[in-house]
Amino acid sequence: MLESLMTNPYAWAFLGACTIFSVVFGIWQWYKSKRKKELSCYKNSYTIVKGGKSLLPDLELKYKNEQIQELVITKYAIWNSGNEVLQRSDIVEIKPLQVSCTAENTRILDVKILQESDETNQFVIADVDKEHARIEFDYADPKDGIVIQIMHTGESQDIMVECKIKGGKKVKILNKDKKRKYNKFVENVMVIGLGIMFFIMLFFMLLTILVSIMSMGQKFWESLISVVGSGACVLTMGVTYYKLLKDVYYINIPSGLRKTIGNDEFYK
Template sequence: MDKIAEGIQKLSDNSLFNGALALIGIILALIGIYLTIRSIKKKIPAYYFESRSLNFSGEYSRVKDLEFIFKYKNEPVDKLTFTRILFINKGRDIIDNSDIIPDRPFRISLKSNFKVLDAQILYSRNQSMNNLKIEWSDNDIFILFDYLAQLEGLVIQIVHTGTEKDICLKGFLKGSIIPIRYKDMALQYLVC
């Protein structure tokens, strides 16, 4: 027993051994903090969008004898913009329909002097399971769902008369959580 106590005493007097133990302790503490942060469940509604516009009254009007006439419901259209929007739950917790503030639902809004001509869901991983759908009027597209699990969402294509600057996503979750707009190209493959 004295040999064991003597061995422990020698190790505790060794500064290299003490430094290694301190380093291991710090590493384990950092791993614990990292795993704790990762395990926190959050609801993070996020979106990314990209637009492509066709302007029929600008550069094409300079070409002699070339005329484009586009109409929507018998009204002339000078500009068409195709916008694809990815709406996704980037959080670890499920976004339930009851989490949405009733008078502030998730919707894509266009400024009042522009119109939505068409809107449709291009892709959704579990569209029928979580009852994903959209409803639209002249200036708003409402995103309706029962729930969105982690990394679930949809890609919506909107044809409208505005530009990318004229469109925005609105809506709130309880707790004043608003959707985060991602501008990075990492999500581009989902909307192109």
């Protein structure tokens, strides 16, 4: 039965299709990982005062002698998520790295840096007004970044990080977004499909090893080639599947910034 299954052309055709798919997907992943300049950010917010009511009944807050009716603390982790060093000169002058208010009833009260992965990056809050807070730096290696804390009025969604990189893209926002539902569905289908193919290939590899062991004495080299070939296919598929899982579900915040941002659920 095992030998008949291993000589079944449909079984080998399926294995061939799986291999081709994994190779194509691997090429696509390689294309995605080509040289790129990119900044990513992830935020976490806490509402302290809402509608003039504080979480602590006896707490009264004033800013420059003005009673605070709304106060939100938003933390942003911002880091170099590309694979090239970012220099100060890589940032478009009229589109600097900055925190901005997107609503009329929102204003920035204070911004400070809580954590930086490398002091030599020289991240600084260069300029702050009610609507903007510009962030400057000397350079940032891949995975270098900072965590900033913004005290502001309004809602957390009314604060955003923006920037334009020469030869790159806008800041990549990694928090959950309702607009990603369609893309998320496609990504889930890809994960499930590739997972099924991976376990089927794993089954066929174990089957190949078993048949090869049984016929090892008669066709040693052919059996060895079959084992090595099937193992390579499964390894390729496994690595590809692991990479897909990380890309789809896992937010790769640098380890030095994770604790400061204050959330252990770093999943998309």
